[in-house]
Amino acid sequence: MRSFDRRYAALRGLIDGRLASLVPRSKPRDLMDGSRYVLRTEGKRIRPVMVMLSCEAAGGRARDALDAAVALEMLHNFTLVHDDVMDDAPSRRGHATVHTRWGVNTAILVGDVILGMAYRTLLRSHARNLPEAMELFTEGLVEVCRGQGLDVAYERDSTITMRDYYRMIDSKTGKLFSTAARLGGVLGHASPRHSRSLGIFGQCIGRAFQVQDDLLDVIADEGHLGKRIGGDIVSGKKTFLLVEALRRARGRDRRHLRLLMSRRRGRLSAGGERRRVDLVTALYARCGVMDAARERIRIETGAGLRALETLPRSGAREMLRWMAGMLVQRSY
């Protein structure tokens, strides 16, 4: 375990180092400062570490996947910057969001230019199978936009089912995880079978990750989370908890949830927000949806790990397994 920790820190160090060096010191200042700010803000770097480990698990060298890994992290950051604009989120990872510091126009451009620099970085990887990597990367980009589009569309839709929910998170979150694992596979020259397995592993872990993320919105520690508890409840986001609660709730609870689901983000006072969060959290507890979420996380993680079994035994494979466990046990 300690050695996994150490290796994770080492890979993260490589990734952070590269990310910190990517934005040139040129004009326009706001755009470059904003981009540097995003790429230097501390993150867990799960996706890029997954790229590097998947490459190694497929038989390649982790180092050879560094550029692709960094590119994928940038793709992820591009989505965060634009998502934060769309959600008008004030903070992320405990820091002010780009549009809060530099305005919406600069934030849109920061996202755009980070995406451009992500492609630039991927192109630099000079892999023999670069076109295949580019294709995976691009499909990841298109799908993650679709997922975010579903998320936006769902905000005004009070008829979201569990199936809709999975469709949304498979695109919005799962796709980048599966892209990470498959991208590593491509760079490590994985066989089609192993490549498929890595894709399934990524998708399942991505699902587990997103359900965990939804869960943390109501049970996490605010200081660690780096954002307000109950933010999803206030904004009316269609989370696992909300969709599952609606399936389970009866009577007054059900009516209350229906109302919540149909309501668009309204301006509430701080006290009003706090009351709504407390009310809905209590309702979630009554319906047992927190436990349902934990069960779902267990199931998806199990499916992901089973897919991983088809790859040959290796240190990298064991570390991917360890990572999966770590992700679903995280408390922020």
Add this chain to the structure above:
Amino acid sequence: MRSFDRRYAALRGLIDGRLASLVPRSKPRDLMDGSRYVLRTEGKRIRPVMVMLSCEAAGGRARDALDAAVALEMLHNFTLVHDDVMDDAPSRRGHATVHTRWGVNTAILVGDVILGMAYRTLLRSHARNLPEAMELFTEGLVEVCRGQGLDVAYERDSTITMRDYYRMIDSKTGKLFSTAARLGGVLGHASPRHSRSLGIFGQCIGRAFQVQDDLLDVIADEGHLGKRIGGDIVSGKKTFLLVEALRRARGRDRRHLRLLMSRRRGRLSAGGERRRVDLVTALYARCGVMDAARERIRIETGAGLRALETLPRSGAREMLRWMAGMLVQRSY
């Protein structure tokens, strides 16, 4: 001339046909409808036609550059959608802008997904030198974001010189024109020398095009332009006319312009806007900056056409020459 017209229409037809078929009929509806709306709105398709003709002028077949051409048009459209959000422009090419019809959030995503689909289309071109094409395309993307960033930054800067102005338009407008010409060159297997010439041609024509665009803001016919006359004046955009007028104006005119340059887009009444536009247009005429713009267009076009001379004589080369002339004579 008639045959050039016909060929242009034919190439445009191919490009429009491909653009119309690219967006799948899938969910989320707003995102897909918005993307289809953008790609189907009529445009001059200058950049993609330039890709195809440059490919042919370099010795390739225009048809082989169709995917790359369409990809570049999509890259251009991505910038338009996001620029319109940033400028809060109500209409474009005579149609309501995406954020006006579907809201800012969907417009941000429409831009993003169009860019993703642009890369997808470029990847589909299966050219032997695809990595080189991808690199050109990506550098175009990064540069155009930088140019737009400069444009945004200049809005609040009252010290913009002609040099700053060229730096901005070379990135914001010139880069996509030079990328168009060079992309065609790459796909037509141009020699390094011809590739360089095509790049210079594109950049010069891009400059001429942008100065013409600035000029049309005050002299065009509103119905044809598809947007309000004097929009740049109202928004305080740093156009060729404004920057050149500041270099020339003295006394009261100069003080007036300084004030205008330092002022951020303010909410004026319709009458107030009209008065400002009339006032500044009269001032421009007094300083002779419209004629200076025409002279600049002539110089840049000439430089572009000279660069083109280094390519072997061909129908495609003559047509590029014809296009350059057509662009600077356009009245909208």
